[in-house]
Amino acid sequence: MPNIAVFIEQRDGAMKKVAWQMISEARRIADAGGGEVWSVILGGDPAAAAAEAGKYGADKVWSAGGDEFNPYNSEIYGTALAAFCKAAGPDILLIGSTAMGKDLGPKVAAKLECACISDAVGLKFDGGWEVRRPIFAGKCFTDVTPTSSMAVVGIRPNAFILEEKAAPAAGETFDAGVSGIDAKAVVERIEAGGGGKIELTEAEVIVSAGRGIKGAENFALIEKLADSLGAAAGASRAIVDAEWVEYSHQVGQTGKTVGPNLYIACGISGAIQHLAGMSSSKCIVAINKDANAPIFKVADYGIVADLFDIVPTLTDEIGKIRS
Secondary structure, three states, rough: OOEEEEOOOEOOOEEEEEHHHHHHHHHHHHHOOOOEEEEEEOOOOOOHHHHHHHHOOOOOOEEEHHHHHHOHHHHHHHHHHHHHHHHHHOOOEEEOHHHHHHHHHHHHHHOOOOHHHHHHOOOEEEOHHHEEEOOOOOOEEEEEOOOOOOOOEEOOOOOOOOOOOOOOOOOEEOOOOOOOOOOOOOOOOOOOOOOOOOOOHHHOEEEEEEEEHHHHHHHHHHHHHHHHHEEEEEEOOOHHHHHOOOOOEEEEEOOOOOOOOOOEEEEOOOOHHHHHHHHHOEEEEEEEEOOOOOOOOOOOOOOOOOOOHHHOOOOOOOOHHHH
């Protein structure tokens, strides 16, 4: 009967959707095998977190507040999460594989001297944990069984399906043990880019472009299609390196790893580095005039045509349907 803890990531009061996805999956596992689902939030609004976490199946929401949790500091957050785990004793701690989570998870595991498994896309419990994660740039999957009494597992955003339970979650507080900590590194300033756009790792639909768009001025075609779908706009490394698009749009091995319900690749050949970042998408649609492009090997649907003919038409037709 495992007790599962889920870290709720928040920045400036905005909580990440991946937390609710992890809670939903934890609830399904707990319902099948017993145990409870706990969530933990550092800073932010505990009442709002409890209301939202309860909606997706959390039994309790543990919180610790204070100015030290804003902005994010890995030393302080790592100390607080480790203190929570030592006090509450969960069997596993789930953390979203976001920029923050990838930094925080290993620090917590090191403090607890337990297993740390990153970038997971599947989770099972049958007397013990089995964690599935991609390897070899997404070409294969491996099932990992942690042998430590507890494990910290990073979960890819959109790996799990949201399911509402509509049950209230109890609120609890805990001593984070961070008072008096003299952090060795301090965040002086945060410069955010891409304001007002949908975050790639959170998006349920992504429209991405490659060299097939021929120039920076044509990325607007991709953004229009993305806007019509309520989607995020992504890019291959090739056009980021060419400075046609900002790095914040890059999908791939050296960019962001995504797993949306729908991924539309426009003018992307399908180099292995790009596939590593998007091959876990639920449905992949490729638009490319080269019928031999590698992208078609992983695509669920392929359109062999010039994207300059297809994308504007697709944008118009989607606009008509939505209107």
